[in-house]
Structures are given as structure tokens and as C-alpha cells.
Amino acid sequence: MLETARHVRPLSLRARGSVASSPRKLFSPKAAAAAAKSGDGVRIAVLGASGYTGAEIVRILANHPQFQIKVMTADRKAGEQFSSVFPHLTSQDLPRLVAVKDADFSNVDAVFCCLPHGTTQEIIKGLPRHLKIVDLSADFRLRDINEYAEWYGHSHRAPELQEEAVYGLTELHRDDVRNARLVANPGCYPTSIQLPLVPLVKAKLIKLTNIIIDAKSGVSGAGRGAKEANLYTEIAEGIHAYGITSHRHVPEIEQGLTDAAESKVTISFTPHLMCMKRGMQSTMYVELASGVTTNDLYEHLKSTYEGEEFVKLLHGSSAPHTSHVAGSNYCVMNVYEDRIPGRAIIISVIDNLVKGASGQAVQNLNLMMGLPENMGLQYQPLFP
Ligand SMILES: NC(=O)C1=CN([C@@H]2O[C@H](COP(=O)(O)OP(=O)(O)OC[C@H]3O[C@@H](n4cnc5c(N)ncnc54)[C@H](OP(=O)(O)O)[C@@H]3O)[C@@H](O)[C@H]2O)C=CC1
Numbered sequence: 470m471l472e473t474a475r476h477v478r479p480l481s482l483r484a485r486g487s488v489a490s491s492p493r494k495l496f497s498p499k500a501a502a503a504a505a506k507s508g509d510g511v512r513i514a515v516l517g518a519s520g521y522t523g524a525e526i527v528r529i530l531a532n533h534p535q536f537q538i539k540v541m542t543a544d545r546k547a548g549e550q551f552s553s554v555f556p557h558l559t560s561q562d563l564p565r566l567v568a569v570k571d572a573d574f575s576n577v578d579a580v581f582c583c584l585p586h587g588t589t590q591e592i593i594k595g596l597p598r599h600l601k602i603v604d605l606s607a608d609f610r611l612r613d614i615n616e617y618a619e620w621y622g623h624s625h626r627a628p629e630l631q632e633e634a635v636y637g638l639t640e641l642h643r644d645d646v647r648n649a650r651l652v653a654n655p656g657c658y659p660t661s662i663q664l665p666l667v668p669l670v671k672a673k674l675i676k677l678t679n680i681i682i683d684a685k686s687g688v689s690g691a692g693r694g695a696k697e698a699n700l701y702t703e704i705a706e707g708i709h710a711y712g713i714t715s716h717r718h719v720p721e722i723e724q725g726l727t728d729a730a731e732s733k734v735t736i737s738f739t740p741h742l743m744c745m746k747r748g749m750q751s752t753m754y755v756e757l758a759s760g761v762t763t764n765d766l767y768e769h770l771k772s773t774y775e776g777e778e779f780v781k782l783l784h785g786s787s788a789p790h791t792s793h794v795a796g797s798n799y800c801v802m803n804v805y806e807d808r809i810p811g812r813a814i815i816i817s818v819i820d821n822l823v824k825g826a827s828g829q830a831v832q833n834l835n836l837m838m839g840l841p842e843n844m845g846l847q848y849q850p851l852f853p
Pocket residue numbers: 516517518519520521522523542543544545546547569582583584585586588605606607655656657689690691692693694821822825826
């Protein structure tokens with residue numbers, strides 16, 4: 470069993486606040502905060518409500534005292550009742566699913582956009598400017614639109630919105646998110662990877678070379694649209710790698726690490742599809758900087774996330790388990806000494822649909838509306 474030598478040399482370094490340094494247009498949260506304080510609360514539209522992340526937003530908002538869903542959209546399922554698409558979610562008084570082109574945003578304050586990549590930028594471009602938007606797709610995550618074109622296979626169709634967007638890895642970009650109108654919610658793999666690695670890179674505790682990441686996702690990460698490769702017959706009782714050396718989350722992760730390092734970081738990243746409904750584990754192999762111990766990494770992460778409600782470090786040699794975060798907004802991590810001298814292993818787990826998508830989106834919109842960040846998110850994981 471792996472054992473970490475703890476209690477060696479606590480570090481005082483902390484990595485709070487924004488790691489992004491590019492100038493952003495600020496948006497006053499006053500009007501939004503006023504709406505939140507009015508009797509109506511914040512009026513919400515969920516675009517793509519008939520998909521997995523849209524449904525997860527609806528599930529979370531059932532316990533949110535300030536966010537009320539007024540508009541819900543779908544594509545193929547437009548015209549249907551939400552309760553006929555998701556019969557398990559009936560506790561709220563919800564509007565019928567409509568096509569985006571038929572949605573009325575005049576009585577809406579904020580939007581969760583849970584649509585496919587590419588389509589999203591076209592749709593957000595057409596939305597009224599009074600709306601605050603949290604976009605769960607990848608459309609506004611990459612600052613460099615040339616890099617976007619390279620990885621997503623087409624040129625960006627809303628570069629002016631890309632300029633405005635703020636990357637919403639909440640714990641690391643809180644101040645930017647608070648003042649944003651449009652937030653690009655991070656991808657699930659980038660969330661599970663950047664939460665541990667960005668503070669370590671920023672504090673120069675690990676080398677920028679030889680960062681190797683092996684990650685595994687539940688099948689809901691691929692969305693609800695039927696694909697042959699995601700059929701039960703092809704997924705059950707197996708595991709397989711995909712996107713080897715070419716997954717589109719590589720530039721997103723490298724962007725965050727490069728910002729933190731202020732120097733280009735290149736990673737090895739291999740995602741795998743696991744036979745489970747939800748959950749994600751990232752196992753990261755890193756090289757310690759000169760004079761740094763595994764315990765230094767642990768202590769630095771511990772002090773970075775001290776007081777954070779949703780990021781937890783385990784004690785001793787305990788291993789994070791996807792069941793310890795299922796259905797919750799937590800990211801749980803731990804650090805281990807490798808058998809190879811000078812190397813460490815870091816493991817993090819999240820629920821891809823919650824901290825990896827809809828939970829973090831609600832966390833971000835809470836901040837954008839001047840509400841407590843944890844509002845509606847204080848539920849515990851489902852275990853076993
Ligand atoms: N699943 C996950 O774990 C994560 C997903 N994301 C991202 O979030 C976004 C949503 O993902 P997810 O919920 O999994 O996807 P789903 O495939 O489950 O849902 C997609 C939704 O978008 C609607 N839709 C599809 N095409 C169009 C279109 N052309 N115009 C308007 N609406 C359309 C669908 O409607 P209908 O059902 O009627 O066809 C459905 O409501 C994606 O960008 C995804 O990459 C981000 C992090 C994690």
C-alpha cells in the first residue's frame with residue numbers, strides 16, 4: 470500500500486485568486502443581485518434541458534431557494550413536457566420544452582446553456598445582452614481562437630463573445646466569475662485535473678515536464694445522444710482508452726497550467742471510458758521540483774483548499790473513490806509518494822455531471838448573482 474510521509478515541512482505558499490491574467494470586460498452584478506433580492510428570485514432558462522447536464526441543473530435547482538426555472542429548451546424533444554422526458558424530476562412546476570427559436574427571454578435573468586459544442590456559439594450570439602450566461606459547452610473555454618479552430622475543426626463564429634467570456638473553474642477564478650456576464654464552465658476532465666495541478670504548478674512545486682495524466686469517465690460524460698460506441702453492449706464489463714494524444718481537453722488543461730506556470734506546459738493525457746453511469750477519476754504522475762517532497766505537495770494543496778466547501782483532501786493513504794462524490798459537487802483528492810524517487814502520484818475524483826458540469830455551473834451563477842456560492846449545492850454524496 471502506498472504511504473505518504475506527512476508532517477514534514479508545511480508550506481506557507483498559497484494559490485488563491487485568479488490565475489488568468491488577460492484583461493476582461495467586467496459586468497456589474499448589481500442588477501442581478503437586486504433581482505435575487507426581489508420576491509421573484511432569479512428567473513432561469515435552461516437551454517438543452519432534455520440532455521444529461523440540463524436534467525442535472527433541473528435536479529439541483531429543485532433545492533435552490535432563489536433560482537426559478539421559467540424557460541426550458543430542447544431540439545428533437547421540443548414540444549414535450551419535461552416530466553415525460555425525465556419522469557423522475559416532477560417536484561417543480563416546470564414549463565414545457567420549446568425550441569430555442571421559440572423561447573421568450575424577456576422574463577429571464579440568467580441562462581444555463583447545456584448545448585453541443587459549435588451550436589452553442591451560434592445560439593449564445595443571438596441571446597439578449599441582459600442575460601447572464603453560464604455555458605457548459607467547450608465553445609468559450611479556449612482564449613486563443615486559432616487554437617480553438619485547430620482542436621474543434623472550424624473557425625470560431627463568435628470571437629467577440631470569446632473575448633468577453635471568463636473561464637469558470639470556480640475555486641481558482643472566483644473574482645473573475647463574480648464580475649462576469651458570460652462564464653465558460655470548464656470541462657469535466659479539466660476540472661478534475663486543474664484543481665490539484667494548477668496550485669502545484671503555480672507554486673513551482675512540480676516540474677513542468679513529464680506530467681502524465683490517466684483519466685477515466687462514466688458514460689454520461691458523452692451526453693444522452695445515442696452513439697454506437699456508447700451502447701450498453703459495447704461499454705458493459707469493459708474499459709477503453711479514447712482520444713489518445715488528441716483529446717480536445719488537452720489544450721484546455723494546458724491553457725490553465727501554462728497560465729499558472731507563466732511558461733508553456735505540455736502534458737500527456739489519456740482518457741478512458743468506464744462502465745459506470747457517472748463519475749470521473751484522474752490519476753496524475755508528476756515529477757517533484759528540486760528539494761520538494763511529496764508531503765510538500767499535500768500540505769500545499771491542503772492550505773490552498775482550506776475552508777473550501779467543495780474541495781477536500783483525504784488523510785493518510787486513503788484512495789479517493791468515485792462513490793465518495795457521486796451526486797455531489799465535491800472534488801476529493803489525495804497525494805502519494807511514488808516508488809520511483811522524485812515522483813509523486815495525485816488522484817482526484819469528481820462527479821462529471823456535478824462538479825464536472827451542472828454543479829459547478831450553479832456554483833458560478835450563484836457568484837454572478839451575488840448569492841452565497843454554495844446555495845442549492847449542499848447535498849451529500851450518494852454512497853454506496
Ligand atoms: N455530460 C457531461 O458529463 C458533460 C457535458 N458537458 C457539455 O455540456 C453540453 C451538454 O452536454 P450533455 O447534457 O451531456 O449533452 P446531451 O446530448 O445529453 O444534451 C444535449 C441537449 O442539447 C439539445 N440540442 C442538441 N442539438 C441541438 C441543436 N442543434 N439546437 C438546440 N438544441 C440542441 C438536446 O435536445 P434534444 O434532447 O431534444 O435532442 C439536449 O437537450 C455539451 O456541450 C457537453 O460537451 C460538459 C461537462 C460534462
